[in-house]
Amino acid sequence: MNYFSIWWLAIRPKTLSIALSPVLLGSALSWHSQAAFSLLTFIIILISALCIQIGTNLYNDAADFEKGADTPERLGPKRAAQQGWLNAGQIKRGALISFFMAFLAGIYLAYLGGMAIIILGLISILCGYAYTGGPKAIAYTPLGELFVIVFFGFAAVGGSFYLQSHTINYSVLILATGIGSMAAAILLVNNYRDLEGDRKVKKLTLVHYIGRPMARKLYVFMMSYPYLLLLVLLPQYPWTILLALFSLPLAIMLIGYFLRMEITSELNKVLAYTAQLQLLYTLLLSLGLWLSQGLWLPPSLWPS
Incomplete structure (x- = not known):
């Protein structure tokens, strides 16, 4: 495996859509x-969000390995530190670079949004570290x-909406809870x-406290709630927001698949x-929200 492929897997590309979704929705709103x-x-917000997500993923990789959570018996996808592709120090430096890039992108966003965005940006970077660090x-x-x-709900959608419109409202934040x-x-x-x-290394998550049967029910609720x-x-x-209902059959299929699934790597x-x-x-x-204003593009995509 070449060096680029190792880093590509380390940033967990399959999870990056989690950072893209709230930026899309906030901008569409x-x-x-x-x-x-x-x-x-939109591009600068997206760069900042992706860099924070990548930095969080990388720091999670290194921290979980150091704390003993990522062992050879782990069922999840392969991790860079776990597999010995990179050492924890290299991965942490990658995380710091990613957080620093988010900070640089945030300078322009701070110029647009003022103190509220400065505070939100700094908290976001700090939380990216605190998720598995400390x-x-x-x-x-x-x-x-x-x-x-x-x-990924209130902060990312609300922040994206505010940076585009310079306003905020409660209905935006409520709708944000769906993708959150x-x-x-x-x-x-x-x-x-x-x-x-996780239990072996004292990683006592919500599933530990509520148990797997209740976790399955919670998953059903989390997937049904947005609809x-x-x-x-x-x-x-x-009414065009109902376009999102076209994804409901897939959600129902996925819920059924999860409820029948054994505890194996198939959960990946x-x-x-x-x-x-x-x-x-x-x-x-987002398409439904966009179409509600007509089929045209905004008169000016770039700031004057």
Whole structure:
């Protein structure tokens, strides 16, 4: 395996859609409600979000390996430190570079959004480290799924909306919980699969406290909630948001697949498919919001 391939696997490309989805939705909501959209702003937000996600993934790789969570018996996808492709020091340096790139992208976003975005950006980078770093890592507590909903729902969608429109409203934040819920479902599957190994290293996640039977029910709720949310919010949004319902049959199939699944490496497919479904749901929802303003593009994609 060449050096590029190793780093490509280390950043976990299958999870990067989790960072893309809230930026798409926040920008689409801005165009729908304010007819405000800047392509440059969208690109810079996306770069910052992806860099934070990559930095978090890399630091998670190194930290879990050092804490003994990633062992040869682990059922999840191969990790760079676990496999000896890279040492923990190299991976941590990669994470720091990624966080620094997010910081650089954030300078322009801070110029656009002011102090609120500065604070949000710094908290985001800090949380990227704190997720598996430090003495009280978030990933080693039952708060991981809640953290994902807050970060990939409220913060990422709300921040993207604010940077495009320079406003915020509660309905945007409520709609953001839908893709936040799907992102949390991805983590839930990960923790469901790794429960026994996590317990050995005192990684006591939500699944540890509620057990696998309740975790399966929670997964059903997390995957159903975004679709129920569309129906609840329909009076506040155009009927075109119902385009997202075209992804519902896939969600139902995935739920059934997960409920029947044994505790094997096949759960990795559920994790990947959940991430793909979240992206599909977001693309369809964003398209519906965009089409509600007509089939044209914004008059000016670039800031003047």
